[in-house]
Structure formats: C-alpha cells, structure tokens
Amino acid sequence: MQNSIFCQNFFVISFSYKKMSIEERENFVKSKYKTKIENFFEKGDILGYVIVETCLRIEIYLETKKDFEINNLIYQFDFQNINFLKNDVAIFHLFDVICGLDSVIKGEDQVLAQIKKAYFKCLENKKTSKLLNIIFNSAIETGKKFRTESKINEKNMSLDSISVKFIKEKVKNIEDKTIFIIGVGDLTQSILTLFHKMGHKNLIVTNRSERKSTELKKVYDNIRTAKFSQKYEFIKKSDVIISATSAPHLIVEYSGIKDILRDEKERFFLDLAVPRDIDSKITAFKNIFLYNLDDIWELYNQNVEKREQIVENFFYIIKEQLEKLKIKLEKQKKYSKI
Structure with missing residues (x-):
C-alpha cells in the first residue's frame, strides 16, 4: 500500500x-x-x-x-x-x-x-x-x-485451559497426581487457578523469587510452595511437572535430573516456555514424557x-x-x- x-x-x-x-x-x-x-x-x-x-x-x-x-x-x-x-x-x-x-x-x-x-x-x-x-x-x-x-x-479455549485439557488427556487419574509448577508468570498462574477450581489438592509451586510463591499461597489454600533451589527434589516427588519461566536458559537440566529419573517412575513434563526450560535429553528415559507448545496445537484446532x-x-x-x-x-x- x-x-x-x-x-x-x-x-x-x-x-x-x-x-x-x-x-x-x-x-x-x-x-x-x-x-x-x-x-x-x-x-x-x-x-x-x-x-x-x-x-x-x-x-x-x-x-x-x-x-x-x-x-x-x-x-x-x-x-x-x-x-x-x-x-x-x-x-x-x-x-x-x-x-x-x-x-x-x-x-x-x-x-x-x-x-x-x-x-x-x-x-x-x-x-x-x-x-x-x-x-x-x-x-x-x-x-x-x-x-x-x-x-x-x-468455550474456554485459551492457552491455559487447553494446557490443562492436554494434561488431563495424557495423564490418567490426574486428581490423584502431584503437580509441580515451575514459574509463576501469567500463564502458570492461570493454569494454577484452573486446577484450584477443579479442587486439585496436590499442587506445588516454585519460583526464583520466593516472594511471588508466598503471595500465591495466600490466595490458594490448597497449594504448597518450594524453594527454587530444591526444584529437583520436588520433581522427584511429582507426577506432572509444568514449567513456564522467562529464563533465557534451561531451568531443568539433564545433569541435575538424570539420577532422579532412573527410579522408573512415570513422569509427564509440559514445557510452555520460550526459550524452553526443560532439557530434551530427559526423553532418553522410557518412563519420561516431555511435551512443549508445538505438541498441543492440535487441540487448539477444535471448535x-x-x-x-x-x-x-x-x-x-x-x-x-x-x-x-x-x-x-x-x-x-x-x-x-x-
């Protein structure tokens, strides 16, 4: 023009x-x-x-x-x-x-x-x-x-609702699973809100700034908070790990998690960050399922x-x-x- x-x-x-x-x-x-x-x-x-x-x-x-x-x-x-x-x-x-x-x-x-x-x-x-x-x-x-x-x-087709729907489709008996959320940005807070409304009782949140995690605990009575430095310990305890930080580098590194993943426990990782938070090398373990934004687009096309x-x-x-x-x-x- x-x-x-x-x-x-x-x-x-x-x-x-x-x-x-x-x-x-x-x-x-x-x-x-x-x-x-x-x-x-x-x-x-x-x-x-x-x-x-x-x-x-x-x-x-x-x-x-x-x-x-x-x-x-x-x-x-x-x-x-x-x-x-x-x-x-x-x-x-x-x-x-x-x-x-x-x-x-x-x-x-x-x-x-x-x-x-x-x-x-x-x-x-x-x-x-x-x-x-x-x-x-x-x-x-x-x-x-x-x-x-x-x-x-x-029709609740926003990214947060689609992410929760995606998790529910991939993980059986989600209500019995422990969900660990890394990062408390707008997206993860929206996801946390949806799980809270569902009455989910096993929610753990961590963030580099402990103040933000503490503030969330005041709003949601059914969540626990974890120190960011202890994230690998809480990944070990969790079934579903959702990460969406604004960090320019990996948050969950293969070197820090490989020994934990050898326990053969089935874990579901959803990486919603850009750049990505989670090292893709973890998929070398058969019991690990790692998904990112590109994997959930097909649900976006419904309706x-x-x-x-x-x-x-x-x-x-x-x-x-x-x-x-x-x-x-x-x-x-x-x-x-x-």
Whole structure:
C-alpha cells in the first residue's frame, strides 16, 4: 500500500509460530535483539518502540524518524522468515493480533493481556512515542470490545485451559497426581487457578523469587510452595511437572535430573516456555514424557469452525475501531502542524 491512510513510519517486525519453529523463536530471543533496538532508540533513529514477547510470537512495533532506512535495522537480525509490515498494514496486523485473530485459537484472551503488559512496560520506561500511544490505546480498546461483544471465549479455549485439557488427556487419574509448577508468570498462574477450581489438592509451586510463591499461597489454600533451589527434589516427588519461566536458559537440566529419573517412575513434563526450560535429553528415559507448545496445537484446532463464524459476524467492530483511530490520527496531524 503506497499511500498510507493512517500514518507514516510505523512498522512491525514479527517472528511468529506461523513461520518459525519454537527452536527458531527461542534462538531469536537469545540473540540480544533488544540491545540492537535500544541502540537505534538512543541514537534517535527509532522514536518509540513496544516489544511483545510471548510463547507464540516476538513482535517489535516501532515508529522511526522520517528519513530512517528501516533495512538498516532489519539487516541486524540474521534470521529467515521475518515478517515485516509497515504503516496501515502494520496497524491492521496489530488489531488482528490483539483481537486474537492471528492466534492459533481465534479470539483467545491471553494475547490481549500480554500486549497490554508489554505496552505499559515500555510506556513506564519512556520507550513509546505519541503515535504509538494513540495506536496502542486504540488497539487495547478494540481487543476488549471485540471479546465483550462477540463472547468468543465462552468455550474456554485459551492457552491455559487447553494446557490443562492436554494434561488431563495424557495423564490418567490426574486428581490423584502431584503437580509441580515451575514459574509463576501469567500463564502458570492461570493454569494454577484452573486446577484450584477443579479442587486439585496436590499442587506445588516454585519460583526464583520466593516472594511471588508466598503471595500465591495466600490466595490458594490448597497449594504448597518450594524453594527454587530444591526444584529437583520436588520433581522427584511429582507426577506432572509444568514449567513456564522467562529464563533465557534451561531451568531443568539433564545433569541435575538424570539420577532422579532412573527410579522408573512415570513422569509427564509440559514445557510452555520460550526459550524452553526443560532439557530434551530427559526423553532418553522410557518412563519420561516431555511435551512443549508445538505438541498441543492440535487441540487448539477444535471448535475452529464456530470461532471462525463468530469472527466473521463481529469483524465489523474492528472496522469501526479502525475508522475511529483514523479520525484520531488525522486530528493529531492537524494539531502537530499548528
């Protein structure tokens, strides 16, 4: 699109599950790409940016100065399968993503919370621009409005609910099993909440920050907490281990767990982190079952037709919100010229 209706110099550089495997995405996370973005920001080439980093995607939304050659930034990322969008197309993409239309499960809730958190973090750290603030506030409003009016999530097909469903399908008599959760981020807390509602009594949680684990214990009366340094001891006692930390390295290493796994006890590991938390070498033991995000996508495709119909019926909301954004940006242009 040559003539931009909405704005100029707004871009998104996207690395998502659609074009990159989980291994490729975690390699990108390890590439210190944030430092490269910050360097351009400090030089004034980038006027503002928002980085959205989830288990499904890493996306960099940014506004550049008018004469900045964006390829100078893109060439810094020595990765294939980069999805690069600009101006109007970048805005349409953000609205699709925040409404969950670009997710494996159409309309899922978590991406809205993730984008809000990413935006407010960058806003607090003074990394955004006036243009980004207008666009992201409009996008967040749209994400809320779309879900409220379409009621697309009444079937509980979010990542946390699918993860619990996946575990229940793989592990017989789950109510009798001990579940050990490593990390207390948004996803694992949502999973913990679901198990709590099910009345599960054998829940153990650990986190590098003991304060967060202690706070959870005040909310959930049926959980135990463990020191992070004792995680291997609690893996030994557990049947199901779920890990989703934000660590850039392995949390459960083969060298630390191999002797424990020789007891021939059947254990189920679900690694929901990017980069991954759990060393894949543990699958050398026949009694060990290790799954990650790529293994649970098939469950995401259930009820797809119904969700597609809901998206079609309520897509007008996104169109209306885009029109409102267009008016806001036009007003902003007029004020900036005065």
